[in-house]
Amino acid sequence: MSKLKVLYKAKSPRPIEVDIIAIDGLNPEPQGAEQGNSGYPLINWLLEERILSSTRSSTLPRHLPARISKYTWEANKFVDDSDSWFDTEATIFLKKIRGMRQRTSTTKLPIIFVASCFGGLLLAKALVLAYGWHSSIAQRNTLDLTKGIIFLSTPFRAPIGIPAAQYRLIVKSLLGIKTTSDSLLRVFEVKPDDGDKLTNAFAEVASHRDIDISFFYASEKSGISNGARILWSDCRPAAEMALNMFGPVREAVLVSEYSACLGEERWPKLQLKVRHSQLTKFWEQQDEGFRPVSTLIMAMIDKHVPRPDPMDSLRTRLRLIVESLRFQDVNARFETIGAADEEAFAWLLPKNNRAVVPPSMADHARRLRDWLQPEQEANNVFWISGKPGSGKSTFMKVLVHCLGEWTPFIEDNGAILLHHFFFLLGQPTQRSRKGMLCTLLYQLLDHLLREGALDMVDQVLRGMPSPKPLQFHDWTEHDVENLLCEGLSLIGCRRRIYACIDALDEFDATKFGLDSILNLVTKLREIPGMRMIISSRPEKELQRYFEHVPGIPIQDVTATEIHSYAFDKLSPMLENKAELASTLANRMVSKAEGVFLWVTLVVTALLSDIEAGVTPEALQKALDSFPEDMAQLYQSIWTRQNHDNEKDRQEAAMYLRLLITADERFKNTPGLCFRYWLWQTDESDIPDEVIQDDSKRSTYRSELASGATKSKVWCY
Template identity: 25%
Template structure:
């Protein structure tokens, strides 16, 4: 066994790992084993043996190294080989490695010397232990662990020996904070483009011949991220997160609905994955569970297994998914959103294709990124923090480039990129596109036909497969049916799933278990009636199960349950009407108000926001204890179940989990000490959603909308209500925001959050009823933004810092002569035209804005 042989093997793994990294690809984290030895050897052999291209690739990617208890030299008592061997022994290395280290002392010394000659180009940190090991003593003392040089950062890990120096019990430990600090700084220096290797950090070395204009690795990362971010929209994952997961048994281990999808012979899906081509069409009635099935397919580990086992012997499999959502944002129901999502998901996996398929965007962003990185480097060349590191934020650079580049995508441009991407996919790569809810695409018939034709053309490519789901509409039957593609009707395959769901769901109720004991033969008959009447519609079953559990809690007998099931309409829309008609008249005004608010909202509203729709005396600006917030969330849950007939529901933010339907499982009423942090956050940030897409369709029907409008309080302006409560959200955000004095401060990302709130507010304000409402609301918006030193850009897309040198008297710029700011706060320095006490002015503005908003809340009675 030779060290060089071990090195060659591990080199391949290092090269593979480095090629998989993006943002932090140029930071090497050398362990206490052979990591640094391998890295040094790669650099040494690359310089001595230029034909070792793979080793050169490793060295060219590395611009920073963090050594963690790594010996760099011997001492008066031991050679460097003995230091390595001692460290390896402390880490329980096998005898072969120890012998190799002893035999190859000269190689190790030579590698260290060569590394010393090259390291001037690298960002280096050396961390070392404080305590000796039992018996073995001090493994790698400071003299061996640290490299000499004024540019090398060094720090001891207190209270740790060689074995434990990077083992942490929690993030709160000081040792963890030290290590994570240096890792973060190394990544920041790398991403910011500060390359000690290049004279100009923005541009790559001039001998690069890969393209007419070549950029350094960090700048390329910024260009890639900027183009990817321009494809991403903030609701991209909302529909996926909101889809109910397949029902899993609480009794039978590993059993869930839809398990049959990956069975053989099953519906033929597995055969299509392995040997088929083109499109697989899943169609089913509304509410039959198509979206849940598509999510089940996407998340199932058997999917990749069967795709990789196809006859094509694909080296790589990529999956891109999109879920149309008619009740969502414009992007969620458009072809533009579909293309942006698919491109984002694919290009994120193969970033090397970005300059090939999007050359126009690359050519636009590239010079901007290089210039900004160069300017930032020049401006901060001498600026250092307390540890001597450059004061540069990689996230800030990306935001600055993103805002200046301001990429805008048209549908035609997206189609061109999509076409070029498919053409340039490696022939050994298989792409699977999962497309759910094509019937929820908001388009005219011709546009729908154009999209289906695009999908069919895409499916003809040898390395592309498409699995899509729709309702059984005529247009889809013409395009995908008639034996053109493999297909099935979902409602014909879910009888056992529905039976499984009904039995387990109802048997979980203690009241139903008591009823089963009293009527051991009749209760199973009731279950069978529900299953048969469902006709494959999962949503219908869910509503009936919910209704049955509520009836049991009201004391209904078996005969009552049977009668209610018999009289329930089998059609979903008639069932919705049946549920709506059962709302008590005393709740009509409240429920119609909630329905109108949820319908007009651009995004699902937080439960805590909807709570104020029924509370005339409460102040949404007040500070609340966590317990009060949890109680209000549960109150909203109860209101939606009773006052809104369950046609709306709460779902945990960032998940597909709805609040418990069984009233006996009132999780929100649990003792405070039993809550975990994540559980609290899920409930506190839960949002109000339509029960299903069919629910929104039903509520949007002209006759139903007219009925709800007639029940609503006269004069209620829903867009004004939403605008005011968006101002409440804005005020909450600015109250936690830092005070900005220069544009660079916005690089922390807060500017994007405030911009998004502003965009939502502007949309609501523009749709307020005629009058002075929009102007008054906008003034309050401007006050809150200016309280943190910001204003809105001309196009209203972003927020920007106020240049107070140009606008020193910004308190009166918009005619806010009533601002009650102190004389001292209003004094302006005669030298530079800036306020003496900027912080005091900001506080005055915040107080004034809050006061104006509270007055508006009282006047309008919208809370």
């Protein structure tokens, strides 16, 4: 049963200025509750007015001047777009829209359609009918007032060489929507024309009309194994064609970019990183899938609906451009860094000058605070250095939070805080020059938009290329760099800007070399008002670059925490030996050089030795034997676990020596008689009685090594 349901409409006194009509697509049976990124159930925004109309949304105005409706139809019955049934469905669709608009005296409102999957085919069919010679005045009116269309992964075009009708039924079946065997056989046994009349007719209509059209395609793979099994039992030709199209796989992208997007250059082709079944399901307004769709809707409203406040239109236009700078996983590295104990770094940037600073940290705290003072102009770069695993990223994350709280105390007009965290193991954008540029420019412009400084954002973006970018991949590195430098120069003469750049050494220098990112740092630090806090490993080229800038070696900052951790772990196991625990902890601070991971591994190894009952002297020797290099440390721990190091061999030799001595002293004592033989690696020296009598073979065997010579001991 077809139904047009109103989900939301603008509340009085603001009038409805646009109709947003969402058209449902296929409706596969749910395979259990789908979960969003946060673990909460995904929400179908077509059913939840709070998603589109929320006052908390950053991309939609507080009072959306629209009526949002959803059209449901029996899409699961779709077989072929040339069927008379489909013509009837398209005609009913147009009548439902006309009826709603006539009843509410809103027949002159512009219309924006959002059509999902096969709902896009229904919309295309309806607009083709409205364009035809035999259409009614009401149908032509709907076409004339259609100002924008967003298609969500609609299977317009089939792969080359495959009829569109057959391709669409395969997509439908693999999504788990059953089609009767008779219908499948009718389409697959009587081969239709290779040409797709519906797609071609709609493309002609759209090209002759002033309609803003955007095509989205789902890029994530969908599970197809269940649908493939059903298709194989219902229609062998269809199953064989599906196998040729997608191969013998469990998951596939059912509607590719080619299939979902028509070819004209003026129509944007946009990606959604979701599965086909999640095209309209998002869990919040900031969802990476919902953001581009909602932003595009607002851009269409701004273009085609007269707005009473010109600033709203400007704000939305600027927001659309700024959002295109965001890329997938832009904050992933920052968010995955473990939550640090911020109290441990409270001395760093206290909210007031009365905070207690540990004596050992006083010099570092003073150095950083002095550098942050507005009157300090000697050097605008501060370097946090440290070995891998020393906690530089954790420290930088705490620093970002602290600066966000402390900057209002530094300057009356408030500083702007930017940050970028490189991540070598992440996506290419997370370790690239363009990724850093886009992150900093996005944060700068987003900050200004939230402050309401629209004129300043507009001034920065006047240098944009034409046509204006709508997605991240539309931006070139050169254009972003120019806009960022222009924006920083414009803002820097009015207020201070702090940029925290973490893990500079994780920049991917394989293509352009480390000089390319260092040259960018040099360019940014020359901008008036710019301050940069940069963390990296102390690699030679970076040491030379930062040689004359103030900074903090991270091992100095973490020394107190490392000592506390080691002492707290060891002291309970070393009862009444607090001095020994403190000595070991001090030694670890010296050897660790700030690498907290090194400390945790060594403490674990020492605890095992304590449980085994080793002496204090042996503990200190064991600690001294651990290499400071992480790779060598792992090898050392592995060797210890396999009992093949010098300390264990020495202990084994000592026990055997005691055994020999005991045999000499107590050989006449009943019950204390030991027999043993020592021989070199040549097994010809094994005593005959041991070789001949299996019962006398070893109950204990140990290998001793001294250089390349090994001795073997058999005892029974």
